[in-house]
Amino acid sequence: xxxxxxxxxxxxxxxxxxxxxxxxxxxxxxxxxxxxxxxxxxxxxxxxxxxxxxxxxxxxxxxxxxxxxxxxxxxxxxxxxxxxxxxxxxxxxxxxxxxxxxxxxxxxxxxxxxxxxxxxxxxxxxxxxxxxxxxxxxxxxxxxxxxxxxxxxxxxxxxxxxxxxxxxxxxxxxxxxxxxxxxxxxxxxxxxxxxxxxxxxxxxxxxxxxxxxxxxxxxxxxxxxxxxxxxxxxxxxxxxxxxxxxxxxxxxxxxxxxxxxxxxxxxxxxxxxxxxxxxxxxxxxxxxxxxxxxxxxxxxxxxxxxxxxxxxxxxxxxxxxxxxxxxxxxxxxx
Ligand code: UDP
Numbered sequence: 001x002x003x004x005x006x007x008x009x010x011x012x013x014x015x016x017x018x019x020x021x022x023x024x025x026x027x028x029x030x031x032x033x034x035x036x037x038x039x040x041x042x043x044x045x046x047x048x049x050x051x052x053x054x055x056x057x058x059x060x061x062x063x064x065x066x067x068x069x070x071x072x073x074x075x076x077x078x079x080x081x082x083x084x085x086x087x088x089x090x091x092x093x094x095x096x097x098x099x100x101x102x103x104x105x106x107x108x109x110x111x112x113x114x115x116x117x118x119x120x121x122x123x124x125x126x127x128x129x130x131x132x133x134x135x136x137x138x139x140x141x142x143x144x145x146x147x148x149x150x151x152x153x154x155x156x157x158x159x160x161x162x163x164x165x166x167x168x169x170x171x172x173x174x175x176x177x178x179x180x181x182x183x184x185x186x187x188x189x190x191x192x193x194x195x196x197x198x199x200x201x202x203x204x205x206x207x208x209x210x211x212x213x214x215x216x217x218x219x220x221x222x223x224x225x226x227x228x229x230x231x232x233x234x235x236x237x238x239x240x241x242x243x244x245x246x247x248x249x250x251x252x253x254x255x256x257x258x259x260x261x262x263x264x265x266x267x268x269x270x271x272x273x274x275x276x277x278x279x280x281x282x283x284x285x286x287x288x289x290x291x292x293x294x295x296x297x298x299x300x301x302x303x304x305x306x307x308x309x310x311x312x313x314x315x316x317x318x319x320x321x322x323x324x325x326x327x328x329x330x331x332x333x334x
Pocket of ligand 1: 056
């Protein structure tokens with residue numbers, strides 16, 4: 001079955017979708033659905049009589065899917081998409097955006113690190129006309145590890161200086177998007193999504209709402225260092241071609257070093273009559289040059305790999321099951 005937003009209705013007032021990627025969150029999806037229902041029902045403004053909760057099971061191994069089947073059977077406002085294998089958080093966000101039918105869509109983690117209590121405030125900004133409302137994490141010492149704070153700050157600064165988007169430290173994939181923005185993003189087919197960069201690149205004014213990060217209530221973070229590095233590389237490659245230019249800068253630097261070394265050898269030969277005993281300097285020059293070449297080849301390889309993935313035109317995720325189907329054959333997610 002295709003994942004899409006074709007069943008959206010607007011005759012009974014706007015619909016809100018809350019999209020939550022879930023990987024091994026069996027202990028969190030139930031309490032999260034209950035908390036969301038409580039908060040959204042308490043939001044008594046006429047503007048939001050209707051909401052849906054869309055979970056994206058990223059092929060969890062811990063019974064999350066069984067929990068989702070149970071929740072959806074008990075409450076028609078709970079919907080889900082389940083992947084054939086683990087496609088990662090960003091692909092889960094993309095699937096959620098395609099499955100959501102809302103006029104406004106909130107994206108958030110389902111481990112309570114993104115406080116659901118903030119949603120009414122995001123909605124208030126949306127009602128005032130904002131197309132994108134970004135929840136901005138305000139960190140106090142102890143909320144997030146010093147390592148994570150420092151690396152995220154350095155990374156966003158790097159992205160700001162070499163890329164085409166400016167992402168403020170503390171940004172996360174905790175966002176409210178208007179239907180116009182969701183439809184625009186759904187029209188993008190690139191494989192490597194870096195959502196927090198893309199929503200800023202679109203150019204719609206972005207309204208920020210600060211929040212204090214909650215504590216993960218169950219399970220463990222599945223963002224290992226390797227996954228964080230993967231996401232960081234995806235962000236840079238999606239928003240900058242400058243790393244490719246490192247080759248040119250490095251070539252100039254090494255050419256300069258080579259020329260200086262040559263001048264030094266000629267001068268010392270003419271002045272004091274002996275040549276540079278060259279083994280060490282030759283070897284170190286080869287090593288430096290070799291490292292530089294490997295670095296540049298690696299960077300080019302990353303870009304070429306992405307180009308290959310895009311041209312292969314494979315779907316960014318495959319759906320095994322949704323709330324309307326028990327377990328049919330896998331269908332493409334685009
Ligand atoms: N997640 C996912 N697929 C993955 C890893 C994580 O859908 O492969 C979900 C996870 O269930 C959570 C959100 O993405 O709702 C953020 O993940 P996590 O809490 O592990 O990251 P952190 O917030 O610690 O950086």
